[in-house]
Amino acid sequence: MTAPTVPTDSPDSPDSADPAGSNVSEATASGSGSGSGSGSGSGSAVATLLASPRVRAGVPSVVLAAFLLIAPSSFDGYGISLLSKALALGVLAVSVSVLAGYSGLPTMGQAAPFLVGAYTAGVLGTHGHTIGVVQLLCGTLVAAAFAAATGLVAIRTRGVAFLMTTLALGELTVTAAGEWRSLTGGTDGMYGIPPVQPLPGMATLNSDRNVYWYVLGATTVIVAIVWRVLRSPVGKLLLACRDHEARMRSAGHPVTRYQWLAYVAAGALAGFGGVLMCTVNQYVSPDDGSFSNSALVLLAVVLGGATSPLGALLGAGLIVATRDWLAGPFPGHGPLLLGLMFIIAVYAFPDGVAGIRFQALRVPRVLKRRGGSA
C-alpha cells in the first residue's frame, strides 16, 4: 500500500531529505545529459524519484501510453492491426485479472463471453448496425447476461473445480457456436462483417490505423473504468474474499453474491474485448473462443502481475508480439517461443511485469556503487 519500507537513500547523499518534487528538475537534467557517466549525485536523484510511490506507479503507465501513441507512426499495416488485436486480447486479459487476480477465481473459460461479445458485434454488423458504440454496448450486455447465467453454475465451485467448470463452459460455448449455423455461420465463421463507424455521423473506419485509434480509445476508457472500480472499496472487498473467504462470511459479507457480481462484470469486460476483436478482424469464428485464447490470456495475467490491469494489458501485448511478430522468422515455433518467454518471466519476474517497478528500485543503488568506484 503506502509502502512504509521505501528504501531511503544512503545518508551520504545530500538530497535524501528533499521531497521528490524538488529533484524532478535535477533528474531530468541529468537524464538529458544521459548515458554512462552518471555520477553519484544524479544516481541518488533518480533513486529519490523512483522511491516516491506515486512515481513508481506512474512510470509504467506513462511508458505504455507513450508507446501506444507513438507506435502506429512507425508500424506498417500488419503491425498496427497486431497492436489492435493485442489491445482487444488485453481487455480480455484484464477481465481474467479481475477474476483470477482480484477474486481468487482462476478461470479457463473467459474466452466464452469474449466469443459471445464478438458474435453479438458480428450479428449486429451483418444486419447493418455498424455503429461502434452500439456494438460495444450490446456486446457487453449480452456477454454480461451470458456470464450471469453461467456464473450461477461456476461460482459454486472453487480452485481447481472452478478452473474445470469454466473450461467446460468455455468448450460448450465454442461447440454451441459451431453448431448454431443460422446465427453464427458454423465452424466456417462469420465473414464479411462491415467496418464500423465509432459514433453516429462519424466516418466509417476503413484503414488499420483508424481502427487502431478507435480500439485504443475504447480500451483506454474501459481500462480506466476498471482501474477506478478496483481502487474503490469494491477492489478491497474482492481482495478480502480472496484472502480469507470464511472470515468475510463471518463478518457478514454475502461473499457468493460478490463473486457472482465479479464474474458477471468480468464477463461483460470480456464481451467488450470480443466486440473490439470483431471490429479489428471483421471476422468471427468459434476459434476466437478457443481454449488456447483462454489459456493465453491467463498466461498474460501471470506475465503481467495478477492484480494489475495495466500489467494484464502489457502481458497480452507481450504474448501477441511473441506469437505473431517475433515468431515470424521461425514459422511454426510460436508456441515454443511463448513457452520460453513464460519460463523466463516466471523465474525472473515472479510478480509479473507490473512487479518490475519494485525491481527498478535496486537499479539506482547499483548505479551509485558504480559511480562511487569510478
Added chain:
Amino acid sequence: MSSPSGAATIEVSGLTKAFSATVAVAGLDLNFEAGRRHAVIGPNGAGKTTLLNLISGELRPTSGRIRYNGRDVTRTTRAKRSRLGIARTFQQPTVWSTLSVADNIALAAWPHSQLRGKWRRRRYRELSESCEGYLETAGITALADRPAGALAHGERRMLDIGMALAADPRVLLLDEPAAGLTDQGVERLLTAMRALPEQVTVVVVEHDFAFVAAVADTVTVLQDGALLATGTPAEIAADAAVREAYLGESAVGSAGSGPDSRDPRTPATVAGDADRPSYWKFDSSDDSSDDSSEETL
C-alpha cells in the same frame, strides 16, 4: 444490521453434531444469558470449538436447535447471523492479509455500518465508541497503515478481536483467544477483555482454566460433547466431577498422588507442571471441525 443495542441470549437445545462416526457435540442444552461472560472449557476433543462453530453458523447441526434472542437461527447462514449481531474470532487469527489494518477493520464493519457507501481510509473513527476504545487499548490504532499480513501473531489476534467488535455485536464468540500468545500478550488480552462493553454477551472457548477464571463469571465444562457442569469459576474449581475429569491433573498433581486419572484420553494438559498457567501451549488441535464444509449462500 439493525444497530444492535442491548445484550442477547443464545440458547441451544438438543444440539448434536456428528462428523461421520465421531459425535463432537452430543445433545447439548445450554443457555448463555445476556450480558454475561461465559466460558466453555473442556479437554481436547470435548466439542468446544464445534459448539462455537455451530453457534456462529460455520457448521450445520446434525440435530437440535439454536435460538438467538428467542429467534430460531438454526438454518440461518453465517453471514446473516453476523448481521443479526453474532460475531466471532478464530483459533488461528484470521485477517485479510493483503489489506491494511485500517481496511481490515473497515471491511469488518462494512456490512454493519449505517455509513454504507462512505469509504475513508480511517473510517474506524466512525465506529462505535467501545470498538474505538478497544482498538486504542489493544494497540491496533497505531498499526492502522500496516499491511495486516505483516503483523505479529499477538497483534493479529488483537486485530481479529477488533474486527469482531467492529461489527458492533451483541454476542461475541472467542475461540481460544489466549492460544499462542506470550505472557505479555495474555496480559494485554485480559485488559482488553475486561474493557469489553457491558452489554455484549461474551462466550470464550478455552483450554486453560487460569485464563478462564480471570475473565468469566460463568463456566461451562464440556466432556465428550456433553455438559459436565456449569457454575462460577469458584464452583467449577471445587466441583468433584470436574476435578476428576479435567482439572483433575492439577488437583491430583499437587496432591502428589493419583496414578489413575479415569479420563480415557491422555490430555495434552498433563505435560508440564500443573500450577503454571499454560499460556504458551500452541496445541489446539481441538476438533476436526475447523475448516470443514463451506456452505454457499
